[in-house]
Amino acid sequence: MAVNYDREKQELTRRNFVSLSGWGIAGIATLGAAGVFGRFFWPNVQYGPPSKFTIGKASGYTDGVKQNIADQKVTIVKHGSQLGAISMVCQHLGCTVAASATGFDCPCHGSKYDDMGNVTHGPAQIALYWFDISLTPSGDLEVDKSKKNDPGHYYNIV
Ligand code: FES
Structure with missing residues (x-):
């Protein structure tokens, strides 16, 4: 019984790890998409000679x-x-x-x-x-x- 318990505990840990990794990847992808979207609000400024x-x-x-x-x-x-x-x-x-x-x-x-x-x-x-x-x-x-x-x-x- 004790072996099953440890195994179950280990599977939960792996599941948590996979779950956290998934959220991490989703978070990074969301930030990247937000950055690309946010770039549209910055004008493409061409700097001329100083005045x-x-x-x-x-x-x-x-x-x-x-x-x-x-x-x-x-x-x-x-x-x-x-x-x-x-x-x-x-x-x-x-x-x-x-x-x-x-x-x-x-x-x-x-x-x-x-x-x-x-x-x-x-x-x-x-x-x-x-x-x-x-x-x-x-x-x-x-x-x-x-x-x-x-x-x-x-x-x-x-
Ligand atoms: S540019 Fe036309 S008169 Fe000077």
């Missing part, structure tokens, strides 16, 4: 001179104790404008802007953006292209 870039010190700019930062499509202008960062992206269809004696000219469809980026000749209807400029802890100035403003949004040089 911020440094432009050095204010002393590196000459009063009244437009200084292009071609790879960023931004022109830095200094007017007295103020600096401005003007977008060089045409507000018509996005061509890159070129600095001219009177302001900015678009080579694509002939839009013209004055020195402040205001439209003087269409087809563009909206002025060029001015971006935020701020001082970094290192003492360099930083332009943030994600902060778009109307013409005349200067940074005051301290």
Whole structure:
């Protein structure tokens, strides 16, 4: 009798083991399925270039001179104790404008802007953006292209 009892006890243990393993596998499969399902709620984000870039010190700019930062499509202008960062992206269809004696000219469809980026000749209807400029802890100035403003949004040089 004692042998049967031990055998029965051993079978219960095996049964428990098989049962627990089954639940474990089912749990892992459920978590995996939930992970795949949950992935649909995460957007496939494509990261572009950073919106911020440094432009050095204010002393590196000459009063009244437009200084292009071609790879960023931004022109830095200094007017007295103020600096401005003007977008060089045409507000018509996005061509890159070129600095001219009177302001900015678009080579694509002939839009013209004055020195402040205001439209003087269409087809563009909206002025060029001015971006935020701020001082970094290192003492360099930083332009943030994600902060778009109307013409005349200067940074005051301290
Ligand atoms: S894109 Fe500049 S005028 Fe059309």
